[in-house]
Amino acid sequence: MSETQQQPSTEWVEVVSPDEERRHKQFAETIVEIQSKIDRKNGPGRAFHRKEVLAARAVVEVFGDLPAAAAHGLFAEAGTYDAVVRMSNGSVVPQRDAIPDVRGFALSVRGLEAPGALGGTTDRQDFLLINRPVFGFRTSQEFAEIVPVSAQGQTALIKYFVSRYGPWKGPLEAAKLTKDFLKPFSGFATATFHSAAPIRVGPYAARVRLTSRQDAMHLAAQLDFSHEVKERLKSGDLEYDLALQFYVDEAQTPIEDGTVDWSTDVSPYVDVARVILPQQDAESISGKSLSEEVEADTFDPWAALAEHQPLGEIMRARKVAYYASQQHRLADEAASESSD
Numbered sequence: 634m635s636e637t638q639q640q641p642s643t644e645w646v647e648v649v650s651p652d653e654e655r656r657h658k659q660f661a662e663t664i665v666e667i668q669s670k671i672d673r674k675n676g677p678g679r680a681f682h683r684k685e686v687l688a689a690r691a692v693v694e695v696f697g698d699l700p701a702a703a704a705h706g707l708f709a710e711a712g713t714y715d716a717v718v719r720m721s722n723g724s725v726v727p728q729r730d731a732i733p734d735v736r737g738f739a740l741s742v743r744g745l746e747a748p749g750a751l752g753g754t755t756d757r758q759d760f761l762l763i764n765r766p767v768f769g770f771r772t773s774q775e776f777a778e779i780v781p782v783s784a785q786g787q788t789a790l791i792k793y794f795v796s797r798y799g800p801w802k803g804p805l806e807a808a809k810l811t812k813d814f815l816k817p818f819s820g821f822a823t824a825t826f827h828s829a830a831p832i833r834v835g836p837y838a839a840r841v842r843l844t845s846r847q848d849a850m851h852l853a854a855q856l857d858f859s860h861e862v863k864e865r866l867k868s869g870d871l872e873y874d875l876a877l878q879f880y881v882d883e884a885q886t887p888i889e890d891g892t893v894d895w896s897t898d899v900s901p902y903v904d905v906a907r908v909i910l911p912q913q914d915a916e917s918i919s920g921k922s923l924s925e926e927v928e929a930d931t932f933d934p935w936a937a938l939a940e941h942q943p944l945g946e947i948m949r950a951r952k953v954a955y956y957a958s959q960q961h962r963l964a965d966e967a968a969s970e971s972s973d
């Protein structure tokens with residue numbers, strides 16, 4: 634253990650503000666309004682991460698003999714589980730892969746039977762990951778202000794920052810936000826994905842990271858990430874390592890601030906499982922039918938074991954928003970099927 638490294642702690646707390654239930658409901662309504670507008674042109678779809686890059690079958694191998702802090706919930710003991718993966722671009726609209734965007738990796742571990750984070754029993758544990766270690770907004774309220782503006786395009790976004798921060802600071806704040814978007818993305822087979830926000834690991838709290846085990850990058854990936862990852866998977870397995878980074882204290886590993894990247898010097902990641910996407914052809918008949926199933930399916934941070942309950946205000950906002958987005962698109966899909 635290095636000098637700066639600290640032990641995982643169970644002393645984390647969530648701070649719930651009195652007005653957040655109302656705010657979360659209002660934000661979910663705004664999200665569904667934007668989703669409905671985009672549906673009119675593109676048909677039913679997700680409110681965010683609308684474009685699927687790849688749907689794939691996966692296997693998750695949980696390692697045995699994990700450190701005591703990690704050995705809870707899905708990671709309590711060694712085991713092998715079937716899973717489904719949906720890789721996506723984050724935008725509210727489907728767009729070309731070459732356009733800078735947040736990239737999503739949703740992993741749903743199936744075949745479980747355990748108390749769920751929303752009560753009752755759950756048969757799955759979902760991990761929703763993006764290609765950034767931090768969400769970038771302290772709370773969902775800051776994100777809620779940006780979402781409707783950014784849906785109107787770049788010029789509206791600059792105007793918003795100028796009106797909020799003034800003519801000097803405004804463009805700087807806008808640049809800070811877009812800086813992350815413009816960071817190069819190597820592709821879904823080679824990038825690293827993060828939960829950014831924490832979940833429970835039994836009595837502990839941790840962030841989740843998925844690191845690719847493929848190192849060779851393909852330059853052509855930049856033009857069409859979907860084609861590149863599908864081609865790789867057609868000729869061989871793709872492998873990733875799943876790891877947990879534990880909460881140590883509120884100052885260094887905050888539960889309620891989505892702008893702080895937890896330092897790996899203070900809290901290093903602990904590998905807990907291997908995620909394998911076995912060789913498969915996404916363009917085959919079975920690959921296409923899996924893609925249809927995955928599009929209609931739901932991936933949700935709250936589809937989780939009680940022992941992995943999502944933590945913090947951003948996660949609580951997501952509970953309301955994902956449900957609203959799912960209800961809206963499932964109702965839309967049912968309506969368009971009955972009119973066919």
Ligand code: HEM
Binds near residue numbers: 830
């Ligand atoms: C730590 C921050 C976040 C991460 C890591 C994240 C990640 C993701 C991923 C990977 C997806 C794609 C799921 C799929 O493929 O089906 C997704 C979808 C979505 N996200 Fe997030 N997200 C974050 C924050 C938020 C916040 C703060 C909101 C709003 C309060 C939000 C709202 C949504 C919605 C509505 C969807 C579409 C859900 C559906 O209809 O299936 N996300 N997110």
